[in-house]
Amino acid sequence: MSDDRYSDFIDQVAQWEGVWALYHNGWLLHTTDDGQKFCPLFASREDAQSWGLSIQTNHVATAITLVEMMEDLIPEWRDQDILPGITPTPALGPVVVDPDRFRSDLLSALKAVMTARFGKKQ
Known part of the structure; x- marks a missing residue:
């Protein structure tokens, strides 16, 4: 079974033009099993809250x-x-991605959303 969390996330946040993360005196950072630091990001407030509850943090x-x-x-x-760190769940770790690839993927998706909403630039 393939993991579509990253592409689904990119599509959803481009539509909404924002992401959700957990904050309390700074953005929550977590570590993967191999020691890489990541910031968990979510496409919805509910997903962020649910994951925050699962790890028992006071970040909101x-x-x-x-x-x-x-x-x-x-x-x-x-x-x-x-x-x-894209959409970690209690059962699955995050999809971690290079920040430059992440930025590029977000810009491409946002451009596609804007073109769909407003048409091609004349």
């Missing part, structure tokens, strides 16, 4: 605009060797 689901993600967080994560 907080929206991040795609502008904030691209201009602030992705460059910061790149500098600190933190990866975006």
